Amino acid sequence: MTFTEQHERRIPQRTIPRLSHYYRALLESREVQLISSETIAELTGYTAAQVRRDLAYFGQFGTPGRGYSVEDLKKVLLQILGIDHQWNVALIGMGNLGLALLRYRGFHEQGFNIIAGFDNDPRKVGQMIEGVKVHQMDELAEYAKRDQIRMAVVTVPASAAQAVVDQLVGVGVKAILNFAPVRLQVPGGVKIHNIDLAIELERLSFLAIHK
Amino acid sequence: MTFTEQHERRIPQRTIPRLSHYYRALLESREVQLISSETIAELTGYTAAQVRRDLAYFGQFGTPGRGYSVEDLKKVLLQILGIDHQWNVALIGMGNLGLALLRYRGFHEQGFNIIAGFDNDPRKVGQMIEGVKVHQMDELAEYAKRDQIRMAVVTVPASAAQAVVDQLVGVGVKAILNFAPVRLQVPGGVKIHNIDLAIELERLSFLAIHK
DNA sequence: CGTCATTTGTGATGACTTTCACGGAACAAC
DNA sequence: GTTGTTCCGTGAAAGTCATCACAAATGACG
Ligand SMILES: NC(=O)c1ccc[n+]([C@@H]2O[C@H](COP(=O)([O-])OP(=O)(O)OC[C@H]3O[C@@H](n4cnc5c(N)ncnc54)[C@H](O)[C@@H]3O)[C@@H](O)[C@H]2O)c1
Ligand SMILES: NC(=O)c1ccc[n+]([C@@H]2O[C@H](COP(=O)([O-])OP(=O)(O)OC[C@H]3O[C@@H](n4cnc5c(N)ncnc54)[C@H](O)[C@@H]3O)[C@@H](O)[C@H]2O)c1
Numbered sequence: 001m002t003f004t005e006q007h008e009r010r011i012p013q014r015t016i017p018r019l020s021h022y023y024r025a026l027l028e029s030r031e032v033q034l035i036s037s038e039t040i041a042e043l044t045g046y047t048a049a050q051v052r053r054d055l056a057y058f059g060q061f062g063t064p065g066r067g068y069s070v071e072d073l074k075k076v077l078l079q080i081l082g083i084d085h086q087w088n089v090a091l092i093g094m095g096n097l098g099l100a101l102l103r104y105r106g107f108h109e110q111g112f113n114i115i116a117g118f119d120n121d122p123r124k125v126g127q128m129i130e131g132v133k134v135h136q137m138d139e140l141a142e143y144a145k146r147d148q149i150r151m152a153v154v155t156v157p158a159s160a161a162q163a164v165v166d167q168l169v170g171v172g173v174k175a176i177l178n179f180a181p182v183r184l185q186v187p188g189g190v191k192i193h194n195i196d197l198a199i200e201l202e203r204l205s206f207l208a209i210h211k
Numbered sequence: 212m213t214f215t216e217q218h219e220r221r222i223p224q225r226t227i228p229r230l231s232h233y234y235r236a237l238l239e240s241r242e243v244q245l246i247s248s249e250t251i252a253e254l255t256g257y258t259a260a261q262v263r264r265d266l267a268y269f270g271q272f273g274t275p276g277r278g279y280s281v282e283d284l285k286k287v288l289l290q291i292l293g294i295d296h297q298w299n300v301a302l303i304g305m306g307n308l309g310l311a312l313l314r315y316r317g318f319h320e321q322g323f324n325i326i327a328g329f330d331n332d333p334r335k336v337g338q339m340i341e342g343v344k345v346h347q348m349d350e351l352a353e354y355a356k357r358d359q360i361r362m363a364v365v366t367v368p369a370s371a372a373q374a375v376v377d378q379l380v381g382v383g384v385k386a387i388l389n390f391a392p393v394r395l396q397v398p399g400g401v402k403i404h405n406i407d408l409a410i411e412l413e414r415l416s417f418l419a420i421h422k
Numbered sequence: 423c424g425t426c427a428t429t430t431g432t433g434a435t436g437a438c439t440t441t442c443a444c445g446g447a448a449c450a451a452c
Numbered sequence: 453g454t455t456g457t458t459c460c461g462t463g464a465a466a467g468t469c470a471t472c473a474c475a476a477a478t479g480a481c482g
């Protein structure tokens with residue numbers, strides 16, 4: 001069973017992180033060969049109807065009366081999420097956050113292979129961290145081409161983020177995860193996703209006060 | 212003008228991070244005294260109607276024909292978001308990510324005052340980082356009480372996260388930002404918000420492939 | 423083969439969220 | 453005081469998303 005790009009309907013935004021959670025649940029259930037939407041729901045905290053609906057957006061992967069094949073569904077989810085092959089990722093900005101991300105082992109296991117760090121501070125260039133070398137910014141183009149880098153993580157100060165993103169776009173990067181608290185412009189075809197930790201704290205503060 | 216808790220309607224989830232963005236926009240517009248929903252919309256990338264609707268959930272803060280007072284609206288947003296007073300925050304798990312968060316200056320400026328770090332690794336206990344001391348876990352109760360800690364950030368391995376959260380709940384923490392990729396149980400009244408960076412990368416991967 | 427228990431995929435419904443569009447409030451100008 | 457302009461607050465409409473509930477598919481069993 002494979003997922004063939006269909007895209008009849010639009011996919012709700014919140015479906016996508018749910019798919020990631022479903023995938024995690026499958027990884028934890030190695031014993032069984034078949035799993036029901038009800039079981040996936042229990043493991044993830046969603047509802048069975050939600051699970052079935054989310055999966056049905058992409059095709060028919062289950063067997064009525066039986067459930068979903070764990071092995072098949074894992075493969076399908078990897079394909080849908082685009083992590084059935086490794087992404088080569090560049091990390092720009094080797095400061096506090098950049099170093100923490102680089103030192104984290106988890107990403108590689110999940111298909112995200114940080115293959116190079118970049119920084120414009122000469123003191124940081126040349127370092128080896130977890131087997132990854134830190135380069136100066138003007139080597140970006142060379143590496144992007146050689147290693148087919150199409151995803152990048154941006155952990156530079158807000159004031160530098162737009163310039164960095166422009167450089168990334170210029171060397172063909174198509175997907176950017178940005179941690180700088182600033183709204184960035186990218187041309188169509190390039191996807192950017194922002195994580196703003198201060199805003200997440202504020203969201204938590206709101207929840208704690210009001211609900 | 213002040214925001215007095217009304218809570219007639221339910222607030223859409225996505226309103227809250229938008230309020231944070233509106234607040235940021237106001238910080239950047241020091242010159243003007245009045246600002247229109249249209250201008251806030253331009254600065255933040257939302258629509259004017261969305262801005263007005265979001266603010267109207269909490270009261271009437273604008274003047275027809277004029278706009279919103281920047282000063283007043285800033286105060287109102289601070290109140291709504293619960294960051295008009297400092298939150299004392301504990302950080303549990305002084306590893307890669309915990310250290311990066313501790314070294315970041317931005318949080319303090321935005322009302323989140325990380326006043327103590329905690330770790331169960333004796334080698335990390337006793338360190339001073341950015342003026343914040345790292346304590347052993349059994350000192351948590353003492354500090355939580357003395358410094359009225361009601362918010363915590365959890366950056367321990369997934370396997371330890373539930374135990375840590377249980378301890379935090381036990382000492383009266385009401386709001387938890389969790390970075391461990393695991394679903395955590397908390398009693399009612401305690402708010403937990405999860406940030407799962409691997410899932411954010413997967414979301415980006417999906418976007419880059421499909422849209 | 424027929425019956426039964428199970429569980430998917432989906433039309434229908436309802437809930438939630440955003441957008442539209444306008445009445446009316448506010449003020450400037452004359 | 454009247455007119456004109458601006459722009460908020462909100463009812464109504466449109467759009468999006470989650471849940472309900474069931475027909476149909478599957479296999480176990482006798
Ligand atoms: N550290 C955190 O916990 C944290 C939390 C929330 C948000 N952020 C955001 O993440 C970003 C990074 O934070 P940080 O604490 O790691 O900052 P940092 O100052 O420690 O690191 C930034 C790095 O980017 C490099 N840099 C600056 N300009 C550059 C350029 N033009 N090209 C390449 N490299 C450049 C610097 O040399 C430095 O190494 C910031 O935007 C910050 O607002 C960080
Ligand atoms: N570092 C990253 O970039 C990154 C990215 C994504 C997710 N995460 C998640 O964030 C968490 C932390 O990641 P990290 O890379 O900083 O890990 P790390 O191993 O560097 O740090 C974890 C710290 O927690 C401490 N710890 C362990 N058990 C504890 C307990 N019971 N009580 C108190 N302290 C305890 C350890 O001593 C260590 O200092 C993990 O759950 C990880 O999956 C991290």
